[in-house]
Amino acid sequence: MKVQGVPMRSIWVEPDGWSVGVIDQTRLPHAFVKVKLTTADEAGHAIRSMLVRGAPLIGATAAYGVCLAMREDASDGALEKALTMLRATRPTAVNLHWALDGMRQVLAPLKPETRVASAYRHAAALCDEDVAINRAIGEHALKLFQEAWDRKGRKGRLNVLTHCNAGWLATVDWGTALAPMYMAHDAGLPLHVWVDETRPRNQGAVLTAWELGQHGVPHTVIADNVGGHLMQHGDVDLCIVGTDRTTAKGDVANKIGTYLKALAAKDNGVPFYVALPSPTIDWTLHDGVKEIPIEQREGTELSDVTGRLPSGDIATVRITPPGSPAANYAFDVTPARLVTALITERGVCPATEEGMLSLFPERRTERSTGT
Numbered sequence: 245m246k247v248q249g250v251p252m253r254s255i256w257v258e259p260d261g262w263s264v265g266v267i268d269q270t271r272l273p274h275a276f277v278k279v280k281l282t283t284a285d286e287a288g289h290a291i292r293s294m295l296v297r298g299a300p301l302i303g304a305t306a307a308y309g310v311c312l313a314m315r316e317d318a319s320d321g322a323l324e325k326a327l328t329m330l331r332a333t334r335p336t337a338v339n340l341h342w343a344l345d346g347m348r349q350v351l352a353p354l355k356p357e358t359r360v361a362s363a364y365r366h367a368a369a370l371c372d373e374d375v376a377i378n379r380a381i382g383e384h385a386l387k388l389f390q391e392a393w394d395r396k397g398r399k400g401r402l403n404v405l406t407h408c409n410a411g412w413l414a415t416v417d418w419g420t421a422l423a424p425m426y427m428a429h430d431a432g433l434p435l436h437v438w439v440d441e442t443r444p445r446n447q448g449a450v451l452t453a454w455e456l457g458q459h460g461v462p463h464t465v466i467a468d469n470v471g472g473h474l475m476q477h478g479d480v481d482l483c484i485v486g487t488d489r490t491t492a493k494g495d496v497a498n499k500i501g502t503y504l505k506a507l508a509a510k511d512n513g514v515p516f517y518v519a520l521p522s523p524t525i526d527w528t529l530h531d532g533v534k535e536i537p538i539e540q541r542e543g544t545e546l547s548d549v550t551g552r553l554p555s556g557d558i559a560t561v562r563i564t565p566p567g568s569p570a571a572n573y574a575f576d577v578t579p580a581r582l583v584t585a586l587i588t589e590r591g592v593c594p595a596t597e598e599g600m601l602s603l604f605p606e607r608r609t610e611r612s613t614g615t
């Protein structure tokens with residue numbers, strides 16, 4: 245997408261042909277800072293610290309982390325060490341494991357001296373595939389936006405609610421849940437986006453609002469607990485969110501608070517869509533609530549808030565009493581029964597096993613043979 249009118253992706257290989265450029269998302273929206281990753285450890289830290297975040301971008305960063313590791317030492321031991329380190333960075337987004345499994349599958353059979361070039365080729369292909377997937381998701385979701393606008397009699401504006409950031413900053417480009425927002429806005433559909441602030445890391449208030457503002461998409465930042473009230477008063481025409489891991493039966497892990505939004509949507513008859521790139525499907529899982537690992541992060545992410553002072557300086561302040569512990573669950577699981585439909589790069593389907601297999605029939609044979 246564009247930043248100050250300049251097209252760019254969220255991750256790129258620098259002109260030196262090997263170091264990896266990313267945007268420091270912990271500095272947004274007050275500063276736009278690019279960071280150069282030069283080692284696998286720096287890539288691992290970028291993921292753990294959420295300098296880069298979002299399931300697809302985590303996968304892409306990990307893939308380039310393997311590239312950086314191979315530059316230093318392309319031995320079998322170094323490959324396994326890098327894969328293990330990167331795999332341990334964050335537990336919930338399955339794209340991380342999908343990307344690393346792919347890098348291992350490509351590199352392990354090769355002679356060490358050929359691994360670096362192959363690693364960069366595969367990482368680049370993974371990024372290009374992500375962009376194509378997200379563009380396709382956007383096009384499929386755009387049709388749902390247009391249907392919602394028609395149902396509304398094309399009056400007023402189309403109010404869409406989203407949670408967290410599933411924009412181009414969470415992917416290599418376009419985003420998943422935000423891709424149709426850009427397309428709808430560019431097509432002239434009078435879209436307005438309710439942006440959940442998304443405590444405690446505030447990916448909505450900080451990242452989604454910044455992205456939409458950069459593209460000129462009308463939006464309003466709201467507290468996480470406002471969405472239900474807006475739905476009760478007919479001010480939300482549809483919800484669309486991203487996902488970090490979706491099971492073979494359509495249970496959706498996403499940023500903490502998504503489940504509560506889905507409950508409110510169900511109670512008010514508001515369509516609740518999940519933008520789902522296929523690398524985010526974990527075909528091995530069936531019961532998301534029981535089986536999807538939920539990341540728990542430092543309590544200080546909840547007890548402390550960082551922002552810009554009137555002086556323009558950036559500061560961090562504590563908002564909780566010194567003695568109060570804070571529990572920081574980073575994701576929750578929305579059961580498939582609360583999801584109106586899954587929007588994948590191959591089209592839209594019900595959040596059911598049969599619905600997903602109808603779009604990914606090759607998985608049917610795997611499941612029947614247990615491969």
Ligand SMILES: CSC[C@H]1O[C@H](OP(=O)(O)O)[C@H](O)[C@@H]1O
Nearest residue numbers: 297298299408410414486498499
């Ligand atoms: C398109 S995946 C975006 C997904 O990732 C976010 O989590 P985090 O910011 O912690 O990486 C959130 O769950 C988004 O929906």
